[in-house]
Amino acid sequence: xxxxxxxxxxxxxxxDRHYQMLDTDRATEIIQKAMDLAREEIPNGHVATYIPExxxxxxxxxxxxxxxxxxxxxxxxxYDVRFTMQSVxxxxxxxxxxxxxxxxxxxxxxxxxxSGEAFDSLVELDVNDSRPYNPLINSGALAVCxxxxxxxxxxxxxxYAREICSDPEITLNQTxxxxxxxxxxxNRSIAYLLESKGVITTxxxxxxRFYTKMCSLDITAESLANLGKKLANDGVCMxxxxxxxxxxxxxxxxxxxxxxxxxxxxxxxxxxVGIPTKSGVGGGLLSVSDKRAGIGVFGPALDTQGNSIAxxxxxxxxxxxxxxxxxxxxxxxxEDHDDTVLTHMMDNSVGI
Ligand code: GLN
Numbered sequence: 001x002x003x004x005x006x007x008x009x010x011x012x013x014x015x016d017r018h019y020q021m022l023d024t025d026r027a028t029e030i031i032q033k034a035m036d037l038a039r040e041e042i043p044n045g046h047v048a049t050y051i052p053e054x055x056x057x058x059x060x061x062x063x064x065x066x067x068x069x070x071x072x073x074x075x076x077x078x079y080d081v082r083f084t085m086q087s088v089x090x091x092x093x094x095x096x097x098x099x100x101x102x103x104x105x106x107x108x109x110x111x112x113x114x115s116g117e118a119f120d121s122l123v124e125l126d127v128n129d130s131r132p133y134n135p136l137i138n139s140g141a142l143a144v145c146x147x148x149x150x151x152x153x154x155x156x157x158x159x160y161a162r163e164i165c166s167d168p169e170i171t172l173n174q175t176x177x178x179x180x181x182x183x184x185x186x187n188r189s190i191a192y193l194l195e196s197k198g199v200i201t202t203x204x205x206x207x208x209r210f211y212t213k214m215c216s217l218d219i220t221a222e223s224l225a226n227l228g229k230k231l232a233n234d235g236v237c238m239x240x241x242x243x244x245x246x247x248x249x250x251x252x253x254x255x256x257x258x259x260x261x262x263x264x265x266x267x268x269x270x271x272x273v274g275i276p277t278k279s280g281v282g283g284g285l286l287s288v289s290d291k292r293a294g295i296g297v298f299g300p301a302l303d304t305q306g307n308s309i310a311x312x313x314x315x316x317x318x319x320x321x322x323x324x325x326x327x328x329x330x331x332x333x334x335e336d337h338d339d340t341v342l343t344h345m346m347d348n349s350v351g352i
Contacts, residue, residue: 027066027322028074034317035062035077038299038310045301045309048281053179057083057283059301062310065225066318068293069233075222082218083298084176085161086280087119087306089214090141091227091253092161097135097144098249100151109147109199110140112256119263119281119306120186122193130197134260136278139190145211146200154213164230164244165223166237177216184212215280221296224286228294254288258326262312265305273316274325279307287315289324 039062049055063078085092097106108131115133117123125132125139132139148157154172162170191208194200200207230236235250236243245253257276262269269277275295277287283300285308295318299311319325 024072024074028076030321031064031066031074031076031318034314034321035064037317038062038314041310041313042299042301045303047283047300048302048306051176051180051183051281053176054084054282054300057300061283062299062314063221063297064314065220065222065296066293067225067229067295069229069238069291073222073225078298079221079296081298082173082220083284083300084173084215084280084282085217085219085284086215086282087136087138087141088219088224088278088280088282088284088286089161089217090136090144091257091278091286092157092164093141093144093148093211093214094135094253094256095164095245095249096152096157096160097147098252099245101147103248103252105147106135106144109143110135112252114260114266116264120190122186122190125190125193125197130194130199132194132199134256136256136260137263138187139194142187142191142207142211143194143199145207145214146194146202149202149207149210154210157214158217161217161219164227165219166226167219167223170223171218172213173216173218177212180212180215181209184208187211219284221284221298224284224296225294226296228286228288228296230294231288232290232292232294254290257286257288262307263305265303265307269307269312273312273319274327275315275319276326277315279311281306283308283311285311285315290326292324 042060047055047057047059061078061081064076065079066074111131111133113133115137120138132143134140135144162168188208191200191204195204230244231250231254234247235245254276257278258270260266261278275287275289277285279285283298285297287295297311297314299308301309303309
């Protein structure tokens with residue numbers, strides 16, 4: 001590090017190449033400051049209302065858990081509040097599908113390209129290739145569910161979720177599940193369209209129920225950080241040494257999170273934050289700072305793309321100050337790193 005041009009704005013509180021958080025107390029202070037700043041974004045967002053039960057959630061909540069590969073967890077705000085996993089569960093379903101059904105079978109059903117469309121879009125599904133763009137949007141996840149259904153039960157998935165999230169308290173939120181099942185005509189349309197094209201070959205209503213149950217798992221920001229930490233460590237639990245997925249699966253999942261995890265905001269998010277992240281309309285964000293940390297965020301007020309508005313801001317701040325951007329170069333000088341320019345340039349995209 002002696003050759004590195006040190007910029008004063010960014011003190012040495014990052015997580016080093018040996019996975020060690022250099023100064024937990026200082027990092028906690030910094031994350032707390034970032035939370036205060038991110039909170040200001042909350043009035044610019046709205047909780048999801050298309051699932052009636054989600055409209056009852058308090059939009060002012062914000063919590064984070066950052067879990068370095070080595071070092072103490074940093075938990076702040078509403079990090080232990082339960083909320084539904086929603087689209088973050090697409091990561092779990094993809095992991096299990098890759099592990100059980102294999103790479104070829106998964107990508108025979110679904111592509112690996114960003115869609116540039118809203119998460120619940122049907123546009124493009126009926127033209128050209130019948131495969132959904134990627135497994136991290138609704139159509140792609142429904143296709144993945146069609147693959148999983150003959151192989152695993154919801155109970156199997158619940159068990160896996162509890163283990164990989166190191167959270168035995170994860171349960172199905174029956175109220176949110178019932179609420180979504182009553183209002184899921186878009187997902188139902190997508191699923192029947194996929195059946196008509198031969199992408200879904202299982203019973204459509206069963207597939208839809210399986211998908212919606214996975215979205216209705218009650219988790220916390222802390223459970224997401226635990227999951228993120230295993231992904232950051234190549235699919236292996238640091239504490240027990242247990243492998244939860246192959247290296248290949250971990251790599252594919254992280255890559256897709258970077259390119260497709262934030263729906264039609266994925267490109268801008270990658271530029272501004274540079275940490276593979278998957279969002280859900282429950283307000284959850286699962287972030288993986290590779291070889292460094294798992295991060296879970298909860299902030300239910302969403303931007304227009306359905307991503308946590310304060311959560312994205314929080315991640316952006318943390319990425320900058322803790323130098324977690326995937327492409328961070330210690331040789332950057334301050335001018336290169338002054339992202340007010342970036343904010344002006346990209347003002348019309350994701351609200352972060
Ligand atoms: N259950 C939600 C749906 O299918 C998940 C969407 C999301 O989190 N973006 O619409």
